[in-house]
Amino acid sequence: MAIIQWYPGHMAKAIRQVEEKLKLVDIVFELVDARIPVSSRNPMIEDVIKSKPHLLILTKADLADPKETKKWLDYYKSRNEYAIALNSKEPSTENIILKKTQEILADKLANKADRGIKNAEIRSMCIGIPNVGKSTLLNHLVNKKVAITGDRPGVTKKQQWLRSRRGLYLLDTPGILWPKFEDQNVGNKLAFTGAIKDNLFANDDVVIYGLNIFINHYREGLMGRYHLTEDDLEMELPELLLLITQKLGMRDDYDRASQRILLDARKGKLGRFTLDFVEEFEDLGDD
Template identity: 40%
Template sequence: MSKQIQWFPGHMAKARREISEKIKLIDIVIELVDARAPLSSKNPMFDQICNNKPRLIVMTKKDLADERVTNKWIEYFKKKNIDAICVNLKNFNEYQLVINISKEILKEKMEREAKRGLKPRAMRAMVLGIPNVGKSTFINRLAKRKATVTGNRPGVTKAQQIIRVDKDFELFDTPGVLWPRFEDINIARNIALIGSIKQDILPLDELFIYAVKYLEAVYPKRVMDRYDIEIDFNDDWVEKAYDDIAKNRKIKPVRGYTDYDRVMEVFFNDIFDGSMGKITWERPDDTL
């Protein structure tokens, strides 16, 4: 991946400005990150915008991440005195746990307001996250209705709205926001491999090579077992891998040649939907 990835649609620039303007109205920030890449999917821009607001990090897509590594990440955040929880977006009980923890974090603040004679009010949380970390699903489940448009494509939520969860808690939703460019190549790769960047702006051939090498190093035999192929990292292994995957998945040739684009589409979809198994693309040890 030789070039920098830049993706900052106009609605994201607008969202950043609105977040900065409205953060003073918020009691707590609920920041969603992807459990498969908790640091790479944690936008450093939010640290600047949210300043000293109380924050709860919610690691989503637990069901797609390596559970052993997820537990290490929870310990990592705990050591840094960061409130964090990992959830399965398909389990409604875990959504309520997020609200309960948020209320506990804000308990002292609300008690101080009561002692000052302020009128009781609903706590207001701002939900932040980069595209495709499950933010729309999170909002919809909490609101018990289809409050936002959901989908598997990054950037699908494009409007800010306030959603009442219960009489004591409101959510302020925002579109996913990415920083304008990725200075760190590993962050760019991780974000791509969890599906948070539109594929048509990526050098997918380079990402394919990186992903295969990573999987063989960290999760040996995943690729081989999925496609019933052998990978020998010699000079021409990439072309052979394309051909073998195409043969296994019965991908039709184009003008007599292997359809590399279709092979990569199948490969990355197998990663995104969990068909390749539970995968985490970074570990706390990588930060040392």
């Protein structure tokens, strides 16, 4: 399998950049894809952001299986991690984030209020691997760019802040993390959802990986989209892929069909789905 190597130097630099920016904010919004909340999370950043209040935001919840998203939220709750799931493009998004943020920072805000500081500014930043929706969320929260000030203590470079409609401040550039996939399953899940470029893995391998999960969990969407029967789903996976290729009128061009299936899945045309299941990860972090 192809593995993207992040050179140790790059990795260290990315971490250092996040650490620098962390000093400026009251809270970190870590974005992950609700369909793959573990696979789209960089495991190494956890230690770095430990020092800050932290909200895990499961984006693209509109594309994920709501049943599984609920399980994930219960899971985080049981581990005392703050987490919410949302569709970044919904009008309610700002309220959901603001409310949760105020809850997380309640002590700090109360403290400031005691000292006579009313409606204290809340400063935040988004971090996450590519394609989890950092830019989408920022753009959604913010009407237009508002440069606030560069001369805050500890700010060497001019730092742009954006202000949401209801007064949440966000660093204008999100922290970009790298995906980590020494595990082939994680690589396949990242590829299937479009988090990593399509040329890293063979499309048909990725599709076959995904088909297997759909057959076990999301048969209806698959059968509906490609006019398949229950019997069809009993075939060996490469055969099934060829059958779908034919049904799509693509003869034996299963590579082209694979691309189509990936597009369909990512656009939600096979229905909502999740690829990371709580049950697979329940012992995560119980060191």
